[in-house]
Amino acid sequence: MRFLDEYRDAGLAQKLAAEIHRVTTRPWTIMEVCGGQTHAIVKFGIDELLPRQIELVHGPGCPVCVTPLEAIDQALEIAAKPDVIFASFGDMLRVPGSTTDLLSVKAQGGDVRIVYSPLDAVRLAEQNPGMEVVFFAVGFETTAPATALAVFQAAQKKLGNFSMLVAHVLVPPAIGALMSSPGCRVQAFLAAGHVCTVMGFGEYFPLAEKYRVPMVVTGFEPLDILHGVLLAVRQLESGRAEVENQYSRAVRREGNQPAQALIKNVFQVVPRKWRGVGEIPLSGLALADGYAAFDTGKKFGLAVRQVDEPAECLAGLILQGLKKPHECPAFGAKCTPERPLGAPMVSGEGACAAYYRYRRHGAREMAGAK
Amino acid sequence: MCLAIPGIIRSISGDEPLARMGKVDFSGVIKQASLACVPDAKVGDYVIVHVGFALGKVDEEEAQKIFEYLKTMGELGELEGKPA
Numbered sequence: 412m413r414f415l416d417e418y419r420d421a422g423l424a425q426k427l428a429a430e431i432h433r434v435t436t437r438p439w440t441i442m443e444v445c446g447g448q449t450h451a452i453v454k455f456g457i458d459e460l461l462p463r464q465i466e467l468v469h470g471p472g473c474p475v476c477v478t479p480l481e482a483i484d485q486a487l488e489i490a491a492k493p494d495v496i497f498a499s500f501g502d503m504l505r506v507p508g509s510t511t512d513l514l515s516v517k518a519q520g521g522d523v524r525i526v527y528s529p530l531d532a533v534r535l536a537e538q539n540p541g542m543e544v545v546f547f548a549v550g551f552e553t554t555a556p557a558t559a560l561a562v563f564q565a566a567q568k569k570l571g572n573f574s575m576l577v578a579h580v581l582v583p584p585a586i587g588a589l590m591s592s593p594g595c596r597v598q599a600f601l602a603a604g605h606v607c608t609v610m611g612f613g614e615y616f617p618l619a620e621k622y623r624v625p626m627v628v629t630g631f632e633p634l635d636i637l638h639g640v641l642l643a644v645r646q647l648e649s650g651r652a653e654v655e656n657q658y659s660r661a662v663r664r665e666g667n668q669p670a671q672a673l674i675k676n677v678f679q680v681v682p683r684k685w686r687g688v689g690e691i692p693l694s695g696l697a698l699a700d701g702y703a704a705f706d707t708g709k710k711f712g713l714a715v716r717q718v719d720e721p722a723e724c725l726a727g728l729i730l731q732g733l734k735k736p737h738e739c740p741a742f743g744a745k746c747t748p749e750r751p752l753g754a755p756m757v758s759g760e761g762a763c764a765a766y767y768r769y770r771r772h773g774a775r776e777m778a779g780a781k
Numbered sequence: 782m783c784l785a786i787p788g789i790i791r792s793i794s795g796d797e798p799l800a801r802m803g804k805v806d807f808s809g810v811i812k813q814a815s816l817a818c819v820p821d822a823k824v825g826d827y828v829i830v831h832v833g834f835a836l837g838k839v840d841e842e843e844a845q846k847i848f849e850y851l852k853t854m855g856e857l858g859e860l861e862g863k864p865a
Contacts, residue, residue, distance in 0.1 A: 412808040414787040414827060414839055423851050430854060447783050472783070500832070528833025530815060550832075553783040557834035560817055563799065605783040608829060608836045631784075638847055660844035661829050667837050669798075670818040760783075 414660070418632030419455075427637035428460040431644055438464040439647050440596045441640060442589075442732050444582060445603035446473035446760025447631050453765040455633045461640065468596070468732035471585050472603050474550045474578075475502050475758035476730060477685040480718045482578040483508040486547050489576065489711060490521045496539060498532035499547040501525040505748075505757045509718045529554075529561035529575075536565065536573035545707050548577045553605040555579050555696055556670035559677035562698065562705050574707040577697055580683055582606050583614040584694035590622040594733055599643040601629040601636065604658040609674075611666025615654045623652045630658035677702055686754060687720060687727030726753035729762055736766040743771050785831035787839050790816070790824050805830055 443449055449469045452458055458467050471477055487508045490497035497513070504514040504525065517523035522542075526532050532546035548558040558575065565573040582603060589595055602615060607628045615626040625646035629639030639657045646653060656662055674696070683695025698706045707713065720726070723741050728734040736742050736755070746752040748764055755761030788805040793816060795801045801816040805828060812833070816822055819835045827839035 412787070413789075414844060417848070423848075426851055426854065445783055474783075528815075530833055551783055553785065553831055553836065556818055556836070557815070557832045560799065560815060560834065603783060605785045605829070605831060605836060608785070634847060638850075659846065660840050661837055663837075663840075667818050669820060670836065673818065 415632060418630070418634040420634065424457075424460065424633050424637055427634065427641055431465070431637065431641050432462050434641070434648055435462045435464055435644055436648060438466070439598050439644060440466045440468060441599045441601065441643050442468045442470045442597040443601040443629070443636070444470040444472040444586065445606070445631075446476070446758065446762065447605075448472070448601060448603070448629065448636060449762050450760060450765045451631055451633060451636060453769045457633055457636050460637070465640065465644065467640075469729070469735075469762040470600075470732055471589070471685065471688065471730040472551065472582065473730070473755060473758050473760040473762070474554070474580060475506055476726065476754040476761050477580055477688065478503070478506070478549050478578045478754070479684040479686045480509055480720060481684065481715050482576065484716065484718060485708065485713050486513060486576055487511060487516055488713065489545050489707060490516045490523050491519070492543075494541075494543055496522045496524060496535055496542045496544045497547070498524050498526045498535055498544060500549065502758045502760075503547055503549060505751065506754045507751055507757075529558045530564065533561050533564050533568070533570065533573060536570045537568065540572060542572060544573050546573070546575045548575045548579060550579055551582055551603070551606050552610045552674070553603075553608070555674045555678065556609060556667070559673040562677045562702050563673065565705060566702065574705045574710045575698065576707040577678070578683075579678070579696035580685065581680070581694050581696065583618060584691050585685065585688075586618055587621075588688070588691045588694070589731060590618070590624065592731065594731075597624070597732060599625040599647055600627070601639045601643065602626050604628060604630045604635070604662060607656075607658070607662045607666065609667050609670045611664050612654055612656060612662065613664065619652050619654050625652050626654045628654070628656045628658050628662050630661065685730070687724075687730050721752050724753035726755050726763075729755055736763040737770070739763070743767060783831065785829045785836055787827050787829050788812075788814075790822060790826050790828060793822075793824060803828070803835070805835070
């Protein structure tokens, strides 16, 4: 596939890795923010190509993982209602709520449907005027324009039977929260490429300056990630803390302005609780007042119940890069993708799922070796 | 979740900017995608698509930069490796 395959060339990857070895003189800890990057790193063994001094820690960039338990519980409550079609991206279905998951609700007769796009959920509402269609809007800035367009279309079509449970989160406030936390070891960031395709990277300049931390906007293929690491290491070795754009084929400094306008029109920025991490100020999106009619919470009068995370799941520490999945006692034993304790074991972008899928046979040895 | 893949636009329908849709070809798999936020995208352009929504166009010139860089790196390496 053009613009993908050529960025997976093993020979060129070796060349970039050799250059990283050449420029590295000291230990450095670099966080890749996005779960898509985590999966590529573990799948292609990119971390194993790096010098031993470079540690990649995995960031909170898995929207499925950080969606708070309270939102999952609201989704479960709505999805079980008889007159509701509950539409969701597939990876939310196995995420454990406090008592059950969406897949079990579906097995018990709930009309839960997997959709590829939020726009498909709008079509479902048009095709099923007698049913309430609820879309579970999770995701980062990458996904927000598509859900904003879905709300916009529903408003234009005057669809009274469509609403959204919005759990969108924003990346830059989470980076600020991570850098302010006392245990933070991160010295440089690979910023999430597709978030920046939408938002640009203007928001990263104040973060790089405030925390003296290099920020390299990075793509998702092996050559992108190695190139991002190389740029970050070069900055660290020379004492710079700048914003650089490795992923220039898809990211422009100002981002996609029509997409930003859509987000701004439909959503407002609110505080949001991140699962396993806690509340982060101004880190979420909720529907703007003008679109309140499409807010599932308001429409169904849903209560927000505070619930506790399972104590044996280390998801919070893993999402903050403080622990690696194989360091969790439950990993691969009490917690597997079939029976997950926490969301990072479920999602296609969760760090635990990546380690389970690609590293589980070596995970115990890795835990012993560290 | 932020998975987005590049595909080539084969055809475009819809006149109103926010209703513009395209048939996008991902190496033979053709899917409909909203082109609402890529107003300048034309048939034959590559767009990056996420959940049925084009996030942006692929800048083909920028896409070559890493290979040019790797090429110069190789040449420099060869120069360094040659006996003086």
